[in-house]
Amino acid sequence: MAEVLQVEKRDLLGSANSRRLRNSGRVPAVLYGHKQDTEHLAISQADAESIVRHHAKIVELQGAVTETALVSSLQWDPLGIEILHVDLQRVDLSEKVEVKVPIRFRGEPVGARHGGIVVENVHEVEIRCSAVTIPEYVVLTVLDVDAGENRSAGDITLPEGVELLTPVETVVYTIEIPKGAKDAGTGEEGEAGE
Incomplete structure (x- = not known):
């Protein structure tokens, strides 16, 4: 209402x-x-x-x-x-409108449990839908995102009748590998090589 x-x-x-x-x-x-x-x-x-x-x-x-x-x-x-x-x-309630709505990220990603750093790159996306069906938010499930992986706007679950206007390749969520983890790995290899 x-x-x-x-x-x-x-x-x-x-x-x-x-x-x-x-x-x-x-x-x-x-x-x-x-x-x-x-x-x-x-x-x-x-x-x-x-x-x-x-x-x-x-x-x-x-x-x-x-x-x-x-x-x-x-x-x-x-x-x-x-x-x-x-x-x-x-x-007009029957016409289509273009609006920005927030993204809600659902679930605890596997990458965060393995020490990855969660980065929410984008907090809202632009959509087109009828004026009466504008969702309060859209959902992106992130349970299976591992360290070094990301999810794009195209992975967002959209309600019926809602069209995504934000480019589908836009990265909205990333799990970064901590810099210390990368450096420690290369450092050990470097010492072993010497």
């Missing part, structure tokens, strides 16, 4: 007015897309935080505007604490 946001229109634009708006407990937002006019809106700080807390991708706007929208992006303050601005894109 989509998150419901109460919105009001804002006529005063610019950074000073946006700062005043944030000081009053509201966050500036913009709604665009579908070849319609851009709407300048304000939502409560609590609603903006709810979007983050629930990982909402699709929201229902009520109040000054009644629309279904995709949360396109959130702009944060330099410390990543306060939401400064919300970009919303109009969406």
